[in-house]
Every structure is written in C-alpha cells, then in structure tokens.
Amino acid sequence: MKITFFSTQPYDKEFFNRYNDSFGFQLDFFEIELNAQTVHLVDKSDAVCVFVNDIVSETVIAQLSIKNVKVIALRCAGFNNVDLAAAKQHNINICRVPAYSPQAVAEHAVALILTLNRKTHKAYNRVREQNFSLNGLLGFDLYGKTVGVIGTGNIGKAFCRIMQGFGCKVLAFDIIANKELEASGVQFVPLIELLQQSDIVSLHCPLNEQTKHIISSDTIQMMKPGVMLINTSRGALIDTTAVITALKSGQIAYLGIDVYEQEEHIFFRDLSATVIEDDTIQRLMSFSNVLVTAHQAFFTKEALTQITLTTLRNVDELLKTNNLSARSALLV
Template sequence: MEILAFGAQTDEKPLIERAFEGHHDIHAVDVFLTPDTAPIAAGHEIISTSVNCDLGPAVLEALAAGGTRMVAQRSTGFNNIDLDVAERLGLTIARVSYYSPHSVAEFAWTLAMAVNRRIVRASTRTRDFDFRLDGLMGRDLHGRTAGILGTGKIGEAFTRIAHGFGMRLLGWDVSENPACLDLGMTYVPKEQLLAESDLISLHVPLLPATQHLIDADALKTMRDDAILVNSSRGGLIDTAALVAELREGRFTGVGLDVYEAEAGLFFLDRSLEAVDDDTLARLVTFPNVLVTSHQAYYTVDAVGQIVATTVDNVLDYTAGRRSENVLVPRS
C-alpha cells in the first residue's frame, strides 16, 4: 500500500521514508492538504497530514470521495480536523498523543531568553560591526516569577528549567501536577498568575474553552515589563489585542512560535510575495517581538518520535487495532 504524506518538510522526509521502510511505501510531498490539493490523495486509502493541513468538511468530503479511509496526523494538536464530519464519513483519524516535551519546553525558553537579552538585535548589529550595548539591557530571571499556563508534560518540562533558574513558580491548570508541586509551584487563579508573573509561558491545548485565553483583559492584567511566550497554539492569544498593547509600549518581550492565522503562511516561503495579513505584518515590526515559524517541536528526537508513532498508527489501522492515539475509530 502506498501512503501519501502531506506537508513534509525537507528535513522530515528522510525520517518518514526510513520509518516506513519494510512496512508500506510512502510518498512524502511538501504541499499542504487544502481543498485545492485534496484531489491528489485520490486512490490512497491512508494519508498522513501535518498540523497546518486543512481537514475541514470540504477536504474530508473530497478525501472520502477519493477513497481515503484513514488520516494519520503527525502532531499532537488536532484543532485543524473536523472530527464530527470525519466520523460521519467513516474516516479513521489518529494523532501523535505524545512526543518529547523537552523539544517544545527548551524552545520556549530559547524564545524567552532571546527577547529578554535582545539576542536578535545584538546579532544583527554585530553583523554590521556595530558593537554598542545601547538598548540591549536585559534582566536576571533568577529570583523572578515564572507563570506557567498549562502544566502537562511540556509545562512540567518548562517548569523544571524555570526551577533551575531559581525562579518563583506559579501555575494554572484544570488539575495540579504533583511533579510541579514538588518543584515548589503554587497553583493560583489565572488573573493572579498574569498579574504577578515576570515571565508567562503558554502550554495548553487549543479548545473552544481556551480560544483567546490571553485576550484584551488578560493582557491588561499583565505587568508592563512582562515577557510573554507562546509555543503551543496561536489561537490562545488574541493577536489584534496583543498588537494594540504593544503599540502602547508594553512588555519587555514577546516570543511567538505560533500565530492564530498561520495556516497558508508558516512552513512556506512567502518572501517574494506580498503578505496580506496586516496583523502579522505589524506584529513583526515591533523590536521587542520575536516570531518563529512553528518550529518548537522540530528536533531530530521529537520528529523521530512523531514519525515512529505515525507508523504505529498506520500499522494499528491495517491490523484492526485501536490505541489511545485514535480520535475517530475505524467504522
């Protein structure tokens, strides 16, 4: 059986091909699944997708009509998939429930340190042989307060690093993580966490209840000199509201690896085109903002785990087995 993998990055393709070797043929393409590209999946019983693929009703209808019966998503997030429509069409949907939490947690800290210590500005200057320190002053994080919204596996890994920095730890989640409590974390209401934290990092899934978790009111609750980091899902932050606060000169730094309207932009080269997203265009002009292209998970360790789990999901499907990774079971 040949499997078609959409949205495969250049570094990812050989990992995908090696993982499927001896199991199934795999054809990995760099195009993303959209209503326009869905027809190329015709004749493929199984396809694999990335988090920025469109798996809305129109695409799922096209996949089902073309003979697709199983979608193996190469991510933990699945907010791009209409699960109700998939179930109605009899499509099996599986995801990767778990991969290295350290990849994302370490990258979140990379963003935090980069905006705190003005690394991008410093690097740009030294390339021009400008070695002044004006405007590059950061802050010690030791002794300051880290607020972690979401203390699952990734939030816990982020917390362990914060503990290593000697920071006061505040947490917010629907349930308390004993490992975080052992590190000295105090769980508090979201409003208190936002008001007292010097560094705020988001590690919650994107659900209807968490859409714009950081909205205009939440942003106004934060300290003027706070650092905000989002390496989870773009929709957790109301970006228009964030831009409005940045225009007022607020926040020491904002590090974003995700953006709520990133589909059609991230993972693509748009450097020779006019990008018509005015909000993103304004966002990247602020000197205290660093935007990266959803790369927090992108380590050989994490991607290796993602691909290995994707292979397992496909083998489970062909063998008629069901695992915890299945979101919509085989009908």
C-alpha cells in the same frame, strides 16, 4: 498499503523514507496543504498524513471516505483543524502524536525568553558590523522572577522544570493540578492570580473553544505592566490585535511567538521574494521587542524521529487491527 502526505517539507520526506523500511508502506508526498481543493490528489490511499495547517473539514472527510481512506494520521499533537464528528460519522480513524519531544518545545520557549531578554539576536548583528556598543542591550536576571505557565501537559511540565532550574518562582494554571509539579514547588493558582503576579507568561495549553483568545484585551489588562508573553502552542490562543495594542502601550514589553493565528498562509514557506499581504504579521515584526519564529519549536532530530516512528506505528496498527495500543493517540 499507501499513505498520502500533505504539507510535506524535505525533512518530512527524509525522516519518513528513512524509517519506512520496517513498515513497507508506499509513501506519496505532496508539498501543498490538504483542503477541499486538493483532496482530489488522494488516489488509492489507505491513509492520509496531515500537519497543523491542513484543513480536515467535513467536506474533506466526506471525500476521503468516498476514496476509501481508513485512517487520517496527524503528525503533531494538536487536532483543532480536524472535524472529529465528521470522521466518526464516516468511520475514519483519526490518530495523532500526543507526545514526541516535549523538551524540544519547552527548550525553544526558553530560547525565546533568553533571546528577548538578553537581545542576543541584536548583539549578533551589531558585532558583525563591528559595533561593540552595549547601549540598548540591557536585560534582567531570570533568577527570582515569577513565571506563569498556562497548561501543564508534557510540554508545560518540562518548561516548569527548566524555569525552576533558573531559580524562578513558577506559577501554573490548568484544569487539574499536577501533583508531581506541586511536590517540586510549582504553585497551581487561578488564572487571574497567575496573570497578576507573573513577570513572564508562557502558553502551553491546547487550542479549543475555551482557550481561544485566552490572551485578550481583558486578560492582558490583568497582567503586570512590562510583562513578557511567550506562545509556542497555537496561534489563536492570542488575540493578535489586542496584543499589538498592548505592545504599543508598553503593557506587554516583550513578545515571543513560534505560532501565529493566520500562520497557514505564511509559515513553512519561503516568501523572501514576495510581498506578504498580511498587515498584522508585518506590524508585529516591526516591533523591536517582538521575536517571531516560524513554528520551529518542535524541530529537533529527536522530535522528528519520534513523530515519524509514532505516526508509522499508528497507521500500521490501525490498518491491520482497526485498534491502537497507544489509546492516547487515538482520537476517533
């Protein structure tokens, strides 16, 4: 049985080759993204494995069906880039990794907060240039601050607990309140109330029609002046143009993002020798109070191990039984 991988990096090959021995798949790796122009590269494969920026559209799925592909495996939790209705129509199973290491993403969100607040990235560069001045490095105590968490799935839940450990008051917004978090002291409140009260707002919700641009010019105006905004979920949760306007006015005083609305044209590539034509990301990076990382929140040994094993098990089960014991991982 053969799996064709798209959007692969050296670490993908390393981990999937390392754990494939007990499964015995033939693995075919491509660095380029899956889309309507590259789907022809799939040759005699039983499954394809894709990542966050691959475009699994109706056109792509139709071509995969013609090629007798039976499974599309996402090695990630999000699936907004997949046409699920088309997959169902063509009788192709879609599976994902609903939970790998929620701590990895939650801890990265905290790293963004600490770095933006205490400006350790600037201090590092200063000291290397023998500049030991503290001017411009003033931060604030996290203790006692109010942190608003939008989305309390596995990652949001882990993030809430970490922030409670810092002595923060944690507010949360989700469709259904998590009783376990409520028992620990997290307060579930309406979105407007969360935005109005929070010193730090962190996004941990999936991207769908209801959450796209949940951070817009309207919701930004509900926030405290000088708020810190963190996004380690999906780029399109934020209206980037509105955020830039708020950064210029000071309404948003700190922005930390590990995802970006147009990241498929930039992230996971070395563009150091090229001119980036995306004016929006260039504008964002020009702000001294903005920290951008390139979708690395998931990038820990533990997370990659779990992603690899879950993906291989999902494909193995679906190809052998057309069923999946981990029902939360099966989309179609």
